[in-house]
Amino acid sequence: MSGIFVLGLLTSLAGLMLLSLVRRLSRLGRLKFAYAVGWGLVGLLSLLAPAAAVFFGWIEQSIDVPLDIMLPFIGMIFLISVSMQLSISVSGHSRQIESMAARVAELEYSINTDKATDHSLKD
Numbered sequence: 009m010s011g012i013f014v015l016g017l018l019t020s021l022a023g024l025m026l027l028s029l030v031r032r033l034s035r036l037g038r039l040k041f042a043y044a045v046g047w048g049l050v051g052l053l054s055l056l057a058p059a060a061a062v063f064f065g066w067i068e069q070s071i072d073v074p075l076d077i078m079l080p081f082i083g084m085i086f087l088i089s090v091s092m093q094l095s096i097s098v099s100g101h102s103r104q105i106e107s108m109a110a111r112v113a114e115l116e117y118s119i120n121t122d123k124a125t126d127h128s129l130k131d
Contacts, residue, residue, distance in 0.1 A: 016061030023054025046093070 030047045033039035039047070068075050 010065070013058060013061050016058035019057035019061075020055050023051045023057065026054060027051035 027048060030039065030044050030051060034041070034044040064075060064078060067073070068078065
């Protein structure tokens with residue numbers, strides 16, 4: 009067996025472990041559905057690693073780029089895309105928190121002005 013194929017099999021095993029972990033975290037309510045779907049897709053794609061290994065071997069021979077240069081590049085693209093997705097999610101939560109803080113401030117202000125009005129009417 010070639011080293012690429014063994015790497016593909018190990019990646020498939022890691023994909024199965026990832027799918028198992030995602031399922032467990034989802035059932036425990038520790039992972040939101042949207043994230044579970046995303047990580048589930050990553051796990052499913054990992055199961056295709058042996059086929060991808062053959063594909064990468066073909067690309068390695070076709071364009072004469074060694075696999076040890078190609079794999080870190082693919083890993084960086086994956087990490088950048090995950091970071092971008094998490095940044096988008098955090099940005100949305102940040103906007104929601106700002107909106108909620110403004111609403112709370114408005115409520116506190118109206119409660120305090122109502123109390124001040126009630127005290128002035130009693131006097």
